Amino acid sequence: MIREVTETAVAQARVNIGKMLKTREELEAYDVTTEHWQNALQRRYRTHEDMKGILNNVEEVDMSIYEHFDMRVTPYLAQLMDRDDPNCPIRRQYMPFNEELNVRPYEVTDSLAEDDHMAARSTVVHRYPNRVLFLVTTNCATYCRYCTRKRFVSHGARAVNKSQLEAGFKYLRENKSIQDCLLSGGDPLILNDKQLEDIIHRIHEEAPHITFLRIGSRLPVQLPTRITDEFCAMIERYNVQMINVHANHPKELTPLFASRIKNLRKTGAMIGNQGVLLKGVNDDVGVLRDLCMGLVSSGIRPYYFYTCDIAEGNHSYQLQLDRACQLYAGLRGWISGPAVPTFVVDGTGGLGKMPIIPHYVRERANGEVWGKNFEGKCHRMINLEDQTLEGN
Ligand SMILES: *Cc1c(COP(=O)(O)O)cnc(C)c1O
Ligand code: SF4
Numbered sequence: 001m002i003r004e005v006t007e008t009a010v011a012q013a014r015v016n017i018g019k020m021l022k023t024r025e026e027l028e029a030y031d032v033t034t035e036h037w038q039n040a041l042q043r044r045y046r047t048h049e050d051m052k053g054i055l056n057n058v059e060e061v062d063m064s065i066y067e068h069f070d071m072r073v074t075p076y077l078a079q080l081m082d083r084d085d086p087n088c089p090i091r092r093q094y095m096p097f098n099e100e101l102n103v104r105p106y107e108v109t110d111s112l113a114e115d116d117h118m119a120a121r122s123t124v125v126h127r128y129p130n131r132v133l134f135l136v137t138t139n140c141a142t143y144c145r146y147c148t149r150k151r152f153v154s155h156g157a158r159a160v161n162k163s164q165l166e167a168g169f170k171y172l173r174e175n176k177s178i179q180d181c182l183l184s185g186g187d188p189l190i191l192n193d194k195q196l197e198d199i200i201h202r203i204h205e206e207a208p209h210i211t212f213l214r215i216g217s218r219l220p221v222q223l224p225t226r227i228t229d230e231f232c233a234m235i236e237r238y239n240v241q242m243i244n245v246h247a248n249h250p251k252e253l254t255p256l257f258a259s260r261i262k263n264l265r266k267t268g269a270m271i272g273n274q275g276v277l278l279k280g281v282n283d284d285v286g287v288l289r290d291l292c293m294g295l296v297s298s299g300i301r302p303y304y305f306y307t308c309d310i311a312e313g314n315h316s317y318q319l320q321l322d323r324a325c326q327l328y329a330g331l332r333g334w335i336s337g338p339a340v341p342t343f344v345v346d347g348t349g350g351l352g353k354m355p356i357i358p359h360y361v362r363e364r365a366n367g368e369v370w371g372k373n374f375e376g377k378c379h380r381m382i383n384l385e386d387q388t389l390e391g392n
Helices: 002-016 024-029 037-042 075-080 089-094 162-174 193-206 229-237 255-265 285-297 321-329 384-391
Strands: 131-135 180-184 212-216 242-245 270-277 301-307 342-347 352-355 361-363 369-372 378-381
Touching: 024 075, 075 089, 131 162, 162 193, 180 193, 193 229, 229 255, 255 270, 285 301, 285 321, 321 342
Parallel strands: 131 180, 180 212, 212 242, 242 270, 270 301, 301 342
Antiparallel strands: 342 352, 361 369, 369 378
């Protein structure tokens, strides 16, 4: 009898492998920790239609939207989405909406001019003196509607091919001034361990002048089970020094996420967060404080918060720079120093990252130095010259 039940259960599980969870009941019964992360990927939702059985008030968009940018949503993220509220911060990041087709004249496909800085025939972006961005895939576990690189992310026709990777390795090999290589994409962790290890191994072997290797990935947030023991062992074996995740809202900091990050920290890698300031998602001091304190409590250092790049269709996520300054002022001094990220704008046309910092200390034309503290109190400060005078 027991044997029979077990066999039925096994057969049932096999039938269900990779099946999309189309009803609320199926989604709620699903436990992502019971299957391999690659099986969880098979269950991703691919259109808004797929989600109508599990979410209410899904925005009606034309299927042609997916010619511009695909949709994928992991069942794990679907569980985090509010069932009724289309403005839920998780839904806002991942569900397609009509306004994104209303492209503004100033919005461009490659706002960071990455294609212009690409080393010949490769996907290595070389903008800064000693470091490069190596785009190793164009796929992600879930596509963020505001993605900077939607010109090629999710587009099968622009997938990174073997010859581009080879050209990338060659560039790294030959340019000995490169000390820092940042694996990005798409999402490098969408590759399986073997594929990723091949890339890391080759960088180690062929470009020993690269002494700082980092990986940027959103998979820990979108599918935390990607962080397996085998993956952590590989990161430790190759001494990958930094992994940056991408969380934008405290709702993303689940117990499962925290526990997998804890395993990742044991590898010795620094763990940072690179978020994006998004209107309607996290443009709120309270939300950002909770997010940043939540990150440090999991051992993640908030590294950067970017303003949303002006890729096509992104305007509904964009904030005024003044607002970004206000938000920053609501963090500095109000929450723990290590929880305060640097706010940056990545300049249009390939200018690079520029910090957005409200003025706290200013020298006036008459040489006086004035400081403004986190509560807005202003004082003239004693400067070096004053001290010398006093000493006399
Ligand atoms: C962001 C970025 C880097 C890394 O910049 P850091 O400030 O060192 O984190 C490197 N190359 C490119 C092209 C980038 O966009
Ligand atoms: S995970 Fe990164 S690369 Fe992928 S869609 Fe989101 S922002 Fe773009």
